[in-house]
Structure formats: structure tokens, C-alpha cells
Amino acid sequence: MAAAAVGGVGALEITSRMPHTTTVDPLSNTTQVPSLCQMCTTACGIIGHIANGRLVKITGNRLDPNSQGAVCGKGVAGPSVLYDPFRLLYPLKRVGERGSGRWRRISWDEAYDEIAGRLREIRERGRPEEFAFQQGRNRSTDIISRFLNAYGTPSQFNHRALCSSNRRAAIATTIGESDWDLGDFEHSNYVLNFGCNWAEAHQGHIPVAIRMMRARQNGAKLVTFETRLSNTAALSDEWFCVKPGTDGLIALAMANVICRENLWDRPWLEAWSNYPPDKIAEYVAQYTPAYAERESGVPATTIERIAREFAAAAPRCTTICNRGSQSHRNGYYNDRAITMLNALVGNMGKRGGWCWHPQSAWDKKAIPEPNPIPPKPTTRSIIAEAKDWPLANAFGSQMKVAEVIYLWIKERRQKVSALMTYNADTAWSWPEAHLVREVLRDETLIPFHVCIDVMYSETAHLADIILPWTTYLERWDIDARPPQGLVDYVGLRQPVVAPRGQSKDVRDIFPELARRVGGGMEKYFPWRTTEEYLEEYFRPVPGGFAAMRTRGIWIDPAKKPRYEPHTKPLTADQLAGATEDPHTGIIYKGADSKTGQPAAIGIRVGGVARRGFLTPSRKVEIHSDFIVNKGKAAGREVNPLPVYDPIVSHQRDFPDGQLIMTSYKINVHNAHRTMQSKWLQEISHTNPALLNRATAGKLGIRDGDWIELTSFRPRDAAVPMGDGSKLGTLRTRCASPKAFTRW
Incomplete structure (x- = not known):
């Protein structure tokens, strides 16, 4: 289909048929190269098996603490993408009207010169925010952020608002220090699943599935609330088909039962909740199981029974949720309600309970990005700040409400002089895709569009220049995912074969563009090659870059699973020079680098100065003034407590x-x-x-x-x-x- 979509001058030059080779026995002797998969977001450790310079099969890397040597069907299918006969292999420049499908093959020098010239002109005009960068699944975050920050554009967008923003924001609101929950499923006795299809498509797909099935083998009970009878639902002890968007109400009704029947962990709540237990009980009294039954379809007696079972299993119980609960208009509140269930039964951070880790990647304090680091952009970007969405950038991990930018560009809220799309087929996979296509086609709205991707796509079809990107099997990355075992690690994605055609890694593309744009950008790319950069990056790892190339994964053997991090006592050095608020017990030292206000470092609980949670109150925030104030600043009302906010378009006959x-x-x-x-x-x-x-x-x-x-x-x-x-x-x-x- 890709070839059929491309017509005109030089069309045949973007394809390269699979080269003729003799048959290779995949089980014969091969060279084995460790790397990391990127057929989905989970980034499992893999081994590429190479025979005669050709990738013949992919297996799992047993050293990966998350996937532990397992690999799914998508991972096994990697060679079919690497050797796809319709891959982009050469830079292309359009020669007809945008969207006509008429292209001319050009050299990399020609592509670099035109792109750098366009970007240089925008930057020298003092309007770097007019260069917008739209990325999809980006696992080369270090080099891309380095380029965009060196350029000075804040107009950077990912796909997070279509993926997990509600869930991340709900967790960040409640515990502050992480936007990822990591249920300790392997050691749990009871798992409540709200709309997560972990057996097929979770962000931690294989790592979660491995641990969930071990829990099932050990007798753990799994209860699933989901609209579809998925494979996950089929693997559950009980499955309930719920009306979409009502998961949060079910959780609130369970909270009603837990509070009403004193099934909660009251001492834990009194120590660690910023909202008194009695006030929580008073609040959730309105969310009765009968009300939840009317809205969700789950019988009230079932909700009551499951609430009692969940509380009885504490602290070795946990929840898991994902798009089924959070990918709705009310998803943020749904997931806050689900997160609150864990606080009520006191399982937070406990073995077998609801856990988390501050690293959604590798430990960047132990393995920092090499200097020189460019400063963050200081210019403003209306489309990046997303003031209409008060929680979009409220937390340390920015949510990037990117699915609205094409509407805002059409409305001319901000001028965009150049757009670069990277691994993001927005013209096909985005909501309001026809609007995306309309905006991309309009040269008065986007005068210059560069697309970087592996395949010719609907978005590439509407570009001015297409740069052929390497597959994940031909490029370098530093990568890791949230550690399911609660011990962070770092991985290396490395080429298992040489790049095909003239495709290039973005680690080659962006340093060269920076040098050609100039204006000081080049000083942030002093390394001659990617290997030289990675040598410096992995210097803190024992054995350095060479060891990473051999093993693919490194874990600090001194680190232990991160249970109950909020209870960690502060050291004498940390307390030296600190002050304590006598009313709240919050301990301050120094000033916050962003606000200039006193920086909280912990809280006194039970007479001990402890680390606490990283919320403003240093406790679990069932009630959040922080989000209320963020909403007020944007002219929006945000409820401080988890609520059931019915989806308006569902509330009709x-x-x-x-x-x-x-x-x-x-x-x-x-x-x-x-x-x-x-x-x-x-x-x-x-x-x-x-x-x-x-x-x-x-x-x-x-x-x-x-x-x-x-x-x-x-x-x-x-x-x-x-x-x-x-x-x-x-x-x-x-x-x-x-x-x-x-x-």
C-alpha cells in the first residue's frame, strides 16, 4: 500500500526490494547482539541473532530485569519491519503540490542544507517557538531534547495526552513523586483491574504479564472491570462488563463500603493522609453501591463483596488501571478514585501492594547526560503551554496536550513557520485526523514540514522533505522502562545490523543539523560520533560502554527493591540547617529552584523526621489544593477530591x-x-x-x-x-x- 500511495517523479527510488539471500537455518551458529525492542512502548531486552550479516531471529535477553528473557509476537516480528521492501531508504523532496505524492530523491547534504537554512532563518529572527516538533514514541529523548533546547524552541509535543495523561496526572496529584504506579503483582494476593488489558497491550505488557501470572499461580485473585471480554478478562477470576467511563464510580462505591464498615487502615491514614479519615468517609457516603449499579451495570451486592475482599487482603492487594478507566473525559477523576482505594487500605509501598518508583527510565543522577547541557528554552509557546488545560504542564513530567495543536494552528493562535514530525503518523492515527490532514496540507498554516520516519505514511505524504530513519534494529539509544521489580536499571539499544540504504539514526541527523544551523548550537554536540558520545555517557557503569555492548543491561547490585520510600528517615546531614513547621511537621531546607520558596525535604511522622511523599503536604493527597490553584490560574474549576463526573454525551437515551x-x-x-x-x-x-x-x-x-x-x-x-x-x-x-x- 505504501508504494501505491507514492506516485510521480522518482517514486521507485523510495523502495528497495528484499535482497536475495540463501536460506539460513535460524538455529545454526549465529552472532548474538543484545539490544532493546521498540515494537511497542515496553522496550524489552532482546538478542538479535545475525548470520552472514543478516538478522535471522530475535529472542529475549534474560538479563533484562523487567522482561526476563521473554519476548512477544510483536518483538519476534522485528525482522519484517527491518527488511520491509517498502521502507524509506533515501531523502526525498516534494516536486509537486503538497500531498500530490510527487517526489525527487535528494542527497543528505541537500536535505541538511535546506532544513538548516529554514531553521536558521527562524532562529535569527528571534522566534524559535515558531519551529514546532511533534514526536510519537521517542526513545532517543536525550539527543532530541538536546537539539530542541539548544535551538531554543519550547514548542515540543509528544503523544502523551492520547496515551496516559489522565492516569499520570492522577498519580502525580496523589503521591507527587511519580507518574507511574507499579503494583507489586508478583507478591500480591488480590488485584483489582479497572480497564487494563495487561495480557495484550499494557505499557508494561510482558513484564506485567509475567508477574501477574506468577501471582495467579500463587493463588492471587484477579477481578476485572472492562467493557470488552479481552484476553485479560478471560484470565480473571471474575469479569464485569461495565459501561464506559464508570470505573471511578465503582471505586468510589467501594470506598464507601470500606469506610462505612471500618475496613480501612485508620492508623495509616491518620499518619499519611492529608485528609482526615472521617472526612473521607463523610465525602464518599454519597457514592453508594446502588448508585454505582445504576450507572455502571455492576450489581451493588457485587461491589460490596469485592470491596470487603480487597480490604481483607490488605496490604497484599493492589489495583491496576489503564486506558479503560482513564481514556475518557472523566479519566483523571476515575484514576484518582482508584488510587484512593489503595490509600484507604494502607497498601501503598507495601510488599504485594500498590508501589511506585521515581525512575520511569534509568537513574539519571547516577548516570547523567554528558556535559555541556543546553539551557531550557526561555521563549513562550501558546500551543505548548496549553493554558486551556490547567493540569497539562502542572507536574514535573509534562503532559503535552498535543492532540489540540492542529486545531490551534488552524485558529492561528500561534504562528508555525516550520514543523518537524518524528515517528508520529498524526494524519492517520490522530483524533480529528481529517483536521490534521487539512492543516498539514495548508502551506499558509505550515510553510515547511519535515517528516522523519521509517515508512512512507499519511503524514510523510504531506511533508516537504522526508528523511529516512533507521529502525530500532539499526540504531543506538540509552533506554529503560519503569522497573517492575522496583530496582531501576539501564539498557543499551544498539544496531544489530548496519543501516539499510541511506537511512540514518537521529543521533546522526540532529548533531549535523545543529552544526549547520550554527549560532552556538554546535557547542552542545562536541562528539564526533555516537559511539564517542555513548563512551562518555556510560562511564559511570562498571566496564563502561564496552560492558553495555556485551550485556545490554546494567543494574546496580547494591540497590534493593524500593518499598515504602516515604518512611525513610532523614539523615543528620539532611537535617543540618533545616527548619520545621510546628503545625504541619513539614521540614524545609534551602529554596525551590523554580519558585524560590522554601524547599520541603520531609515531614515528621510518629516523632521521626521522614522523607514523606513528594506532594506539597508531604503526605498522600486525597484532597489537593495544588490542583485547585492550578485550575484557578487558568480560569478552570478543578475538584480537590476524586469525584464521579458523568460523561455528558453518555447521559441520554x-x-x-x-x-x-x-x-x-x-x-x-x-x-x-x-x-x-x-x-x-x-x-x-x-x-x-x-x-x-x-x-x-x-x-x-x-x-x-x-x-x-x-x-x-x-x-x-x-x-x-x-x-x-x-x-x-x-x-x-x-x-x-x-x-x-x-x-
Whole structure:
């Protein structure tokens, strides 16, 4: 399909057919190269097996503490992307109208000169924010951030708002120090799952699945609330089909039962909650199981029973949630309510309980980025600051509300003179994709567009210059993911084979662009090669870069699993020169580098000066003044407590033929990054609509029938373009799984 989409001058030059080779036995002697997968976000450790310079198979790296030698179907299919005959292998420049599909092959020097010239002109005008950078799954964060910061643009966007912003913001609000929860599933006795399909598509897919199945083998109970009968639901002891967006209400109703029946851990709450237990009980009294039954479809008696079971299993119980609970208009509140359940039963940080780790990557204090480090941009960016969304950038880990930027560019809220898209097929996979295509096509809105990607895509089709990017099997990265074993690690992604054609790693592209843009940018890239840079980066690791190339993974053997970090006593050195607030017990020392206010370093609990949580109160914040104040600053009302905020467009009677549609992922596909894999397409190449049999019967639809599906924007004034208007129509086949039940 990629070749068919590309017409005109030089079209054949973007393809390179799979080279002829003799048959290689994958089980014969091969050279083994450790690296890291990137067929999804989990970044499992892998081993590439090379024969005669060709990758013949991929297996797991047993040294990876997260995946422990396992690899999924997507990971095994890596060679099908590496050797895809329709890969981009040479730089291209359009020669027709934008979107016409007419291209000319150019040299890298020509591409560099034109891009650098455009960027230099913008920067020398003193408007670096007019260069916008839109990234998808970025695992080369160090080099890309270095380039963008050296350039001085704050207009940097990722896909997080479409992925996990609500969940991350809910956790950051509650405990402050992390935007990732890491249930200690392997040691848990009871797991409540709110809409997480960990058996197929969780952010920690294989690492979570390994530990969850060990827990099941050890007798742990798993209860799943999810709209679809997923593989995760099938592996659960109990599955409840819930109405979309009601997970938070179920959690609040369970909190009602736990408080009402004194099933909570009151001493823990009194020590570590910033909101008194009795006030919590008074607040959740409104969320009765009967109310939750009416809204969610889960029987009130079931909610009561499960709440009692969950509390009885404490502290070796935990929750897990993901897009099923948080990818809704009310997802932030849903996940705050779910997080609160853990605080109520006192399992936070406990073995077998709800845990977390401050490192969503490697320990960057122990293994810092080499100097010189460019300063953060000081210019303002309307589209990056996202003032309409008060919690978008409220926490240390920025949420980047990037799915609205194309609307804002169309509305000319901010001028964009150049856009660079990187590993992000926004014109195909983004909400309001037709709007994205409209904006990308309009040269008055975006005069210059550079696309960096492995494959020709809908977004590349609307670019001015396309730069061929290496696959993850041909490039370098420093990488790691949140440690499921609560001990951080660092990994090396390295080329298992040489880059095909003239494709290049961004670690080659951005330093060269910086040198050509000039103006001082070049001083932040003093290394001649990526290997030289990595030599410096891995100097703190025993054995350095050479050891990383051999093993692929390093873990500090002195580190232990990070249970209950909030209870760690402050040392005498930390307390030297500190002051303590006699009313709150909060301990201060020095000043906050951002606000200039006294910096909190801990809190006195039980007569001991402890580290505490990294919230303003140094406690678990069931009630958050911080987010209220952030909302006020943006002219928005944010509730300080977890609430059930019904989805407006769901609160009506639907006429015949109108239904609530939800989406999901399966185990062999991951957004746009696997669509070009022939191997994975052979496993699953259809996208059917799953429909309840009773509903299908009313509509006269049978299994396999073709249907026309029309979607509408929500009727919600608080949502951009929330006018209920028609959005789009598609044709697909329909399936009606027998196991589906009505809400």
C-alpha cells in the first residue's frame, strides 16, 4: 500500500526490494547482539541473532530485569519491519503540490542544507517557538531534547495526552513523586483491574504479564472491570462488563463500603493522609453501591463483596488501571478514585501492594547526560503551554496536550513557520485526523514540514522533505522502562545490523543539523560520533560502554527493591540547617529552584523526621489544593477530591442504531508502528466492530455482515468542537462474540 500511495517523479527510488539471500537455518551458529525492542512502548531486552550479516531471529535477553528473557509476537516480528521492501531508504523532496505524492530523491547534504537554512532563518529572527516538533514514541529523548533546547524552541509535543495523561496526572496529584504506579503483582494476593488489558497491550505488557501470572499461580485473585471480554478478562477470576467511563464510580462505591464498615487502615491514614479519615468517609457516603449499579451495570451486592475482599487482603492487594478507566473525559477523576482505594487500605509501598518508583527510565543522577547541557528554552509557546488545560504542564513530567495543536494552528493562535514530525503518523492515527490532514496540507498554516520516519505514511505524504530513519534494529539509544521489580536499571539499544540504504539514526541527523544551523548550537554536540558520545555517557557503569555492548543491561547490585520510600528517615546531614513547621511537621531546607520558596525535604511522622511523599503536604493527597490553584490560574474549576463526573454525551437515551463505541488494542499490533509488518498483518489484518448479539439481533445484523459506522463528536461544551456534529463514516465487518453480555 505504501508504494501505491507514492506516485510521480522518482517514486521507485523510495523502495528497495528484499535482497536475495540463501536460506539460513535460524538455529545454526549465529552472532548474538543484545539490544532493546521498540515494537511497542515496553522496550524489552532482546538478542538479535545475525548470520552472514543478516538478522535471522530475535529472542529475549534474560538479563533484562523487567522482561526476563521473554519476548512477544510483536518483538519476534522485528525482522519484517527491518527488511520491509517498502521502507524509506533515501531523502526525498516534494516536486509537486503538497500531498500530490510527487517526489525527487535528494542527497543528505541537500536535505541538511535546506532544513538548516529554514531553521536558521527562524532562529535569527528571534522566534524559535515558531519551529514546532511533534514526536510519537521517542526513545532517543536525550539527543532530541538536546537539539530542541539548544535551538531554543519550547514548542515540543509528544503523544502523551492520547496515551496516559489522565492516569499520570492522577498519580502525580496523589503521591507527587511519580507518574507511574507499579503494583507489586508478583507478591500480591488480590488485584483489582479497572480497564487494563495487561495480557495484550499494557505499557508494561510482558513484564506485567509475567508477574501477574506468577501471582495467579500463587493463588492471587484477579477481578476485572472492562467493557470488552479481552484476553485479560478471560484470565480473571471474575469479569464485569461495565459501561464506559464508570470505573471511578465503582471505586468510589467501594470506598464507601470500606469506610462505612471500618475496613480501612485508620492508623495509616491518620499518619499519611492529608485528609482526615472521617472526612473521607463523610465525602464518599454519597457514592453508594446502588448508585454505582445504576450507572455502571455492576450489581451493588457485587461491589460490596469485592470491596470487603480487597480490604481483607490488605496490604497484599493492589489495583491496576489503564486506558479503560482513564481514556475518557472523566479519566483523571476515575484514576484518582482508584488510587484512593489503595490509600484507604494502607497498601501503598507495601510488599504485594500498590508501589511506585521515581525512575520511569534509568537513574539519571547516577548516570547523567554528558556535559555541556543546553539551557531550557526561555521563549513562550501558546500551543505548548496549553493554558486551556490547567493540569497539562502542572507536574514535573509534562503532559503535552498535543492532540489540540492542529486545531490551534488552524485558529492561528500561534504562528508555525516550520514543523518537524518524528515517528508520529498524526494524519492517520490522530483524533480529528481529517483536521490534521487539512492543516498539514495548508502551506499558509505550515510553510515547511519535515517528516522523519521509517515508512512512507499519511503524514510523510504531506511533508516537504522526508528523511529516512533507521529502525530500532539499526540504531543506538540509552533506554529503560519503569522497573517492575522496583530496582531501576539501564539498557543499551544498539544496531544489530548496519543501516539499510541511506537511512540514518537521529543521533546522526540532529548533531549535523545543529552544526549547520550554527549560532552556538554546535557547542552542545562536541562528539564526533555516537559511539564517542555513548563512551562518555556510560562511564559511570562498571566496564563502561564496552560492558553495555556485551550485556545490554546494567543494574546496580547494591540497590534493593524500593518499598515504602516515604518512611525513610532523614539523615543528620539532611537535617543540618533545616527548619520545621510546628503545625504541619513539614521540614524545609534551602529554596525551590523554580519558585524560590522554601524547599520541603520531609515531614515528621510518629516523632521521626521522614522523607514523606513528594506532594506539597508531604503526605498522600486525597484532597489537593495544588490542583485547585492550578485550575484557578487558568480560569478552570478543578475538584480537590476524586469525584464521579458523568460523561455528558453518555447521559441520554440513545435512539435505535446509536451506541457508545470503545476502542482497544490486541497483542500483535501497536498503533501505526506495526501496520507495515507483513508477519503481524498475517496474524491479524482485520478491524471488525464487536457488537452485542442482542443489539445485533435488533438491528438485523449477523456475524460477518458489512456495516456502515458513523461517528459523532460528543455533545459537551467543555470539549473542543463538542457540538455533537458528524465526524466520519467507515465500512467494516461486524462480529458478535458469544460471551458478550449487555450492560
